[in-house]
Amino acid sequence: MTEDAYVRMEDITKTFPGVVANDEVSLSIRKGEIHGLLGENGAGKSTLMKILYGLYTADEGRILLDGEPLEMASPQDAIDAGIGMVHQHFKLIPRLSVSKNIVLGMREPSARFRGDSDGLLSALTSARAVSGLARRFTLGLDEPETEIQSLADDYGFDIDVTSKVWELGVGERQRVEILKALYRDVDLLILDEPTAVLTPGEADRLFETLRELATEGLSIIIITHKLDEVNAVTDRVTILRDGEGVGTVETADVDADALARMMVGRDVLFDVDKEPVATGETVLEASGLRATDDRGIDALAGVDLTIREGEIVGLAGVSGNGQKELAEALVGVRETTAGRITLGGEDLTHASPRTFIDSGVSFVPEDRHVEGCADDLSVMHNAVMKGYGDEAFSDGPWLDYEATAEYAERLVDEFDVRGITDVEEITAGELSGGNLQKLILAREMVREPDLLVANQPTRGVDVGAIEFIRERLVEQREQGTGVLLLSEDLDEIFDLSDRILVIYEGEIVYEATPAETSRRRVGLEMNGGDAGPASRQVAVDGGHGESR
């Protein structure tokens, strides 16, 4: 089998400060095959491909192309070696035409200077000085344009290469990205989550195209977390988990269940000091929520959700399926396009963030530096970011900074935020990830909210702080707060939640209690479940213990 391999990555190891992204991972790709790379967020797929694409250099291990070792220092080297990448966020310039986008950087001189013709001009052109000038100061577009147009036509891309990119839709733009790679004669094409922005119809067309390309000898790697995709188009699939390679299998030999098991690992339930708490009134009720993401694409496709006092609802899902938008919608930061949000009986649909805050909603955002604090301001300022208007601190227009300082000190104390000598001198940006997160949590929790939405609260946080944060979440629940915990860490979800929900492509597709389900089942649902509508039912009786 190894003789078949066109590209081999052998024992690749890559470490970043504090984390091993790839731990002796091996991958082998045959010529003309479509190979899936499957794994959860943080499994290491992106890093591995960035190494293959020349953006990163591996610490250990090597890459072989057709049996020869390959050294790459930049994406340009990768392109020269015949490796092309279609990014998730397209690298296109809307103002320019398709053909200009494709030839950018190649410096093709115009036809006259290409040295095709005989005679004096050709002789002159071969002189380096002349060709250098020609490549800079002319633009060869007609021949490339014809070539690109015929490439496009060959693959059934319905694109006019003279049209400007801003005129094209998402699916068409992706095809332009693919054309970019094809035009540069790549032999290996890597696609990063290609169907993330496509409609199902467009996704099918993409798969058709990929199959055609593979038949012609192009090797293709698809990075994905969607099991139905793996089934639909790949020949083989390699699974990564926590930086390690779990295995490579023929797609035809496995089913979604088995893949999920490989992705997620065995069931391990931690022991948590969690006392059963009687859940009380409904704190939050959301029905039919729809919203778009920052790019205007639908992110929520009708979400129904209920949270009661004294319960932790864990929302599991792979990043990019609508969690961020849901969290933001539930705290008033993102406008909903349809649906209702009721908080403690009051209708808060379309209300401002301020109203949500005043109604007892607390929010720990995903990106603490961008949304959760002001790096350049002091710990004190950040401690009262939302509460500065409370009676405790303000009297009319005046703000009592002594009171805020005291409050900040109290937060720091209660939540063991380390590294603070003076709450007014130290800035939020100077705190370590874990300590900053503790500060933000303190700010959001000490005010005794009715609803707490926490989005990836332990991401990027050191182990000690993680424990602390989890304990506090449980404590909050004991105090009667309704908690919505969004996390990509299944351990965390299973440890802390009273109920587990799974979000996939903007909808809640599964609900169960930890006791009733398994990580394998949840992992399966997170990645699309079994192909077919049957598995999409909200099943209360998970597949725990069942075998196929």
Added chain:
Amino acid sequence: MKLDVELTPREQVPRWMGYGTPVFTILAALAVSAVALLALGVSPLAAYRLMFVQTLTTSFGMTETIAKAVPLIFVGLAVYLPLKAQLWNIGAEGQLFLGAIAGSWIGVNVSLPGYALLPLMFLAGGVAGAVWIAVPAWLRAKLGINEIITTLLFVFIAAEIKNYLVRGPMQAPGANFPQTAQLPVAARLPELPVIGFPAGIVLAIAFVAVIHVVLNYTRLGFEITFIGANDEAAEHAGMSKLKIYTVVLLSGGAIAGIAGVSEIAGVQGRLRAQFAPGYGFTAIPIALLGRNGAVQVMLAACFFAVLFVGGSSIQTLLSVPAAIVDIIQALVILFLITAEFFKQYRIDLSLGERPDPGATGSVEGDL
């Protein structure tokens, strides 16, 4: 052998850099300008001594300095306040013109006793300045159009409106000069008793105090500071970017308008076509130098006032063109923005072999 320059982003700005920067930049600017002085055969030490020491030790020098400082403090604040919210009010000069126009008009045409007339003039000037920034402010708040370009364009429009008015509707009757009538005594800012400083300084200091208090002791100040530090987090926290932008920009415009009134009522005595002091642009280095607080803005304004007064005395006494002051101003800005860079990055120079390209790279991000 090659020289390697390695840039590492700093985690935090060393404290000495934060406070020492204004001093260093001024010294650097003066040092480089010395070259220009030498080029004209003038001893920099003699020139600087005249510029600074002389100006500050004579009572005439002090009075002139205070008189110059008054409008500079106002425009400095007019740029400083929006800057706290990360907005650039490049149009202070234009707002100053509008304030001068409104103030002069009232001063010449409305007859009231001084204690009523002057406040009215200042009020009108403030309103005029705010009106003049209102359109760029709205364009920024609603359409996201960069306020740098719009406020700048409005400066040039304002200059022409001023020119038009003093040659036409507001022209003093009688002689055909492009200027308004002389302001009556009631419309003139008096001098303070005993010290003889222009009374405008009292108003300027009052504004410094008010801004300082607002920014440091009120909820509004908290919001302005937060919006300037991270507008996205601020909006998460319920603060209104629209409200804050409107407040700081309109206030900035009003204060610049007041600067205009104080110049006419305090120094000029009438509005002339040539009135184009350029204070609105000097306000930029003033706001940058004083970015740590309203009091620092005031000190920076005083520094530039000394510079201007000293500049005209070396022009008179040493035949050095007063444009040296523009050069120093520009160099102050130059060194300030260079210093910004050094605050963010640490530079390590080393001679020797190239480091292994695969080893470096501070990379965050998804795995």
Added chain:
Amino acid sequence: MAGLLTGLANATVNASTVLILAGLGELISERAGVLNLGVEGIMLVGALSGFVTAFVTGSYWLGFGVAILAGGLISLLHAFLCISLNSDQAVSGIMLTLLGTGLTTYFGNSWSGKSISGFPERTLPLIGDYLVEIPVIGSALFQSTVTDYAALALVPIVWCFLYRTNVGLELVSVGEDPETADTMGVDVFKMRYLAVVLGGMFAGAAGAHLSLAFNEIWSASMTAGRGWIAVALVIFARWRPERILLGAYLFGLFNALQLYSQGIDLTLGAGVPLAGLVNPVLSFVSNPTIMSTYPYIVTLLVLVVTVLRAENRELAQPSALVQSYSRELD
């Protein structure tokens, strides 16, 4: 009447050359994503250095060359601050204007008031004598100095450069999306430096035109705000070279009308209805001082309308204009 139109045409074309040169330069710089508010200062540097060189050596061509060089050199400062140090582009530009104005006023003191005869007006070879005969615009367009012709010729050249050469393509891409350009192998820093220095050279040339052809003297601040009009012109032209030409003529026309408005009486006769209401408005609108605001007002309108047109929202201006770029990754 014909005499009036010819005079207007002459004045318009004369006024437009400076704007074309400075505008094209600023366009190139902004197309690569770097705003340069220092045009006014660079123009003055060009004007003074060109004038002094020409005065001392007697050669206008040498003066013109030195001016271009000087413009390029001083804009290198702006390039370094904005591109390598990632400084605020607006502040750096204003600093450059202050510096240019200050330096030229300071060092130009002793040259004030001196005059030269400057570039002579010439007709084009062969066909020139016939072209000049064209009514109204003939003498305006075809009896001009070398710098006037250069400015006209540069419009199609810059157009070709931006849209029909590889370097131009890369320059434009850098101003739209430097990250994408970087990924495609374009040297973002080099392109931006090139654009800013080219812009400075054009501005230097514009200044030289003022002191060597248009006014034929040196005096402090002789640019009289034309640098700022050039910045406005680029916005008005929505970043396209051919519209720079049109815009320069339009702004030049405003300028020309100012000169001629004393001789034009725009008021309606007393018999015309509403004359009493309309006349004051007309005389306000045709007042030369008020007319000087038209370039700015028109630019503001274009700016607003462009942003309002939702369909092309992402194309209102070079997308990466004013944004500094630095590679986060190694």
